[in-house]
Amino acid sequence: MTAVRQAGTLAGALGAILAAGLLAQGLAPYGVYLLSLWAVYTVAAIGLNLTLGYAGQISLAQAAFVGIGAYTTAILLPHGVPFGATLLAGAAISFALGVLLGFPALRVQGHYLAFVTLALTTLAFLVFRNESWLTGGVGGISHIARPAPFTSGRGYNLLCLGVLALVSFAVWWLLRSPWGRAFVALRENPVRAASLGVDVRAYTLLAFAIGAALGGVSGALYAPLVQYVEPSPFALAFSLSLLMMVVVGGSGSFLGPYVGALVAVLLPEWLRFLHDYYLVLYAALVILLLIAAPEGLVGLAAKGLRRRPQGHPAAEAKP
Amino acid sequence: MSPVLEARELHRHFGGVKAVNGISFAVAEREILGVIGPNGSGKSTLFNCLLGQIAPSSGRVLLDGVDVTGLRPSELNRRGVSRTFQLLQVFPQLSVRENLILAGQEHVGGRIRRLFGRPDAGLGGAADHMMELFRLTHLSALLAGSLSYGQQKLLDAAMAFMAGPRLVLLDEPAGGVNLTLLGAFRERLRAMNAEAGATFVVIEHNMDFVMSLCSRVICIAEGRIIADGLPGEVRENPEVIEAYLGH
Numbered sequence: 433m434t435a436v437r438q439a440g441t442l443a444g445a446l447g448a449i450l451a452a453g454l455l456a457q458g459l460a461p462y463g464v465y466l467l468s469l470w471a472v473y474t475v476a477a478i479g480l481n482l483t484l485g486y487a488g489q490i491s492l493a494q495a496a497f498v499g500i501g502a503y504t505t506a507i508l509l510p511h512g513v514p515f516g517a518t519l520l521a522g523a524a525i526s527f528a529l530g531v532l533l534g535f536p537a538l539r540v541q542g543h544y545l546a547f548v549t550l551a552l553t554t555l556a557f558l559v560f561r562n563e564s565w566l567t568g569g570v571g572g573i574s575h576i577a578r579p580a581p582f583t584s585g586r587g588y589n590l591l592c593l594g595v596l597a598l599v600s601f602a603v604w605w606l607l608r609s610p611w612g613r614a615f616v617a618l619r620e621n622p623v624r625a626a627s628l629g630v631d632v633r634a635y636t637l638l639a640f641a642i643g644a645a646l647g648g649v650s651g652a653l654y655a656p657l658v659q660y661v662e663p664s665p666f667a668l669a670f671s672l673s674l675l676m677m678v679v680v681g682g683s684g685s686f687l688g689p690y691v692g693a694l695v696a697v698l699l700p701e702w703l704r705f706l707h708d709y710y711l712v713l714y715a716a717l718v719i720l721l722l723i724a725a726p727e728g729l730v731g732l733a734a735k736g737l738r739r740r741p742q743g744h745p746a747a748e749a750k751p
Numbered sequence: 752m753s754p755v756l757e758a759r760e761l762h763r764h765f766g767g768v769k770a771v772n773g774i775s776f777a778v779a780e781r782e783i784l785g786v787i788g789p790n791g792s793g794k795s796t797l798f799n800c801l802l803g804q805i806a807p808s809s810g811r812v813l814l815d816g817v818d819v820t821g822l823r824p825s826e827l828n829r830r831g832v833s834r835t836f837q838l839l840q841v842f843p844q845l846s847v848r849e850n851l852i853l854a855g856q857e858h859v860g861g862r863i864r865r866l867f868g869r870p871d872a873g874l875g876g877a878a879d880h881m882m883e884l885f886r887l888t889h890l891s892a893l894l895a896g897s898l899s900y901g902q903q904k905l906l907d908a909a910m911a912f913m914a915g916p917r918l919v920l921l922d923e924p925a926g927g928v929n930l931t932l933l934g935a936f937r938e939r940l941r942a943m944n945a946e947a948g949a950t951f952v953v954i955e956h957n958m959d960f961v962m963s964l965c966s967r968v969i970c971i972a973e974g975r976i977i978a979d980g981l982p983g984e985v986r987e988n989p990e991v992i993e994a995y996l997g998h
Contacts, residue, residue: 606866608870609865609866609867609868609870610852610853610856610857610859610865610866610868610870610872611862611865611866613845613849613852613853613856614853614856614857616842616844616845617842617845617853620842620843620844620845621840621842623804623824623840624836624840624841624842625853626823626824626825626828627802627824627825627828627833627834627836627840628825628828628833628853628854628857628910628913628914629825629828629829629857629858629914630825630853630857631825631857631862632825634862684844
């Protein structure tokens with residue numbers, strides 16, 4: 433990918449965030465809430481895209497990291513800990529757990545790894561539900577205050593979009609650095625990568641840890657947005673939903689999570705008249721999409737944009 | 752002066768099969784050693800033992816006199832050992848230039864410095880030079896996966912030289928390369944040997960390629976070395992003729 437195209441993808445992401453900020457000024461509170469939710473989901477999906485899309489390590493644990501971030505903020509905020517510190521704490525705890533989760537990936541791959549990561553989601557859910565002294569159990573934690581001066585819906589929307597913009601820049605920087613190249617090498621051919629000096633062990637752990645940390649950041653934003661956390665949003669279904677966001681948007685595409693999260697937030701609203709049956713339509717659309725365009729919506733759009741006349745095979749090397 | 756690479760009594764057994772059965776040899780600096788042998792003779796297993804892909808059942812591998820037996824491939828690479836694979840091993844979703852930068856980037860500074868440094872890790876010039884040497888400049892921006900087999904083979908070889916290795920192990924580099932490219936490919940390898948001072952170990956079935964490139968050849972059959980000498984001597988060795996050439 434050329435530097436120009438890389439800069440283009442960042443500009444596209446920041447443009448979408450700016451557009452969301454402007455749009456929020458003219459929307460009713462529920463619309464503003466949906467845009468904030470989009471920003472929160474996008475941060476989590478960006479993290480999963482890094483782990484899965486770029487480094488090729490499947491993870492069904494992203495919901496657990498979002499939950500850890502959310503509970504960390506919900507627990508620490510009432511003790512007077514500033515929101516920024518709770519966000520960093522949630523990211524740090526998730527990062528550490530992400531490193532631990534990465535170790536099985538050094539041994540198993542594919543659906544075996546998926547099962548290992550699924551176990552973490554289940555374990556985290558059980559902790560959220562059963563450790564009432566800390567998490568409030570099934571009753572959860574309510575009255576989570578939004579940090580000043582972002583207490584209003586619109587104000588908090590700006591905070592969510594601002595954090596998303598920072599995350600976008602940080603991940604863009606990471607992906608254009610040699611680390612990003614090493615992550616892709618890890619996904620495409622770890623044996624060859626190792627023969628070129630790429631420390632497969634270190635980069636695998638980093639891919640899990642950074643992706644998990646972004647899940648923690650997402651959770652830290654989520655708790656004050658809904659002002660109430662309880663275990664059920666962080667169960668396996670949410671991990672699968674985040675996986676869908678990455679796949680539908682375009683796994684391994686920088687803009688994929690933005691589009692995938694938008695679909696995940698808006699589709700239930702557009703299909704509300706179908707009640708719970710919307711999931712059937714959603715599933716059918718996803719299956720059709722994956723048949724027609726396995727590279728996701730962003731890949732589909734890119735293919736359409738760069739469609740050119742056939743007959744440009746690479747020229748033979750001239751010795 | 753100790754040899755660049757030394758194998759001492761290497762054994763690798765798979766159950767009752769002795770794939771490598773007590774192989775010892777040394778490779779001197781700037782030498783181009785050819786390794787020949789019929790299919791199933793143990794050449795690739797020997798390579799994998801030397802390169803840390805699999806652990807030998809017994810025996811030692813020494814690099815510049817230092818025991819490196821069992822070191823991981825990435826650690827060996829950072830000590831100056833590079834390789835190509837029998838089957839193509841480029842990164843299809845990266846461009847030709849990015850493949851080359853990737854091949855050298857882990858040798859530049861620390862990991863944190865690489866994160867905050869230049870996207871090309873300061874290797875843009877070196878990648879351009881390597882593309883020039885291997886006649887890949889016109890393909891620089893193309894995805895490696897879109898190249899022809901021969902072009903990917905050239906890229907695969909060029910990647911092995913990006914980190915300025917002391918020792919390069921080439922596993923069937925001539926396989927699948929057309930005759931037009933093959934002569935030029937051999938000359939490039941010779942140039943890398945002469946100019947960069949790299950030492951080569953080459954597994955190859957193409958006898959003309961091996962005999963014209965290598966300064967010394969060993970022949971392996973049933974996990975053992977049956978001949979070791981100048982290319983002409985090995986070619987005329989009756990045991991080699993019987994085991995490998997089959998006439």
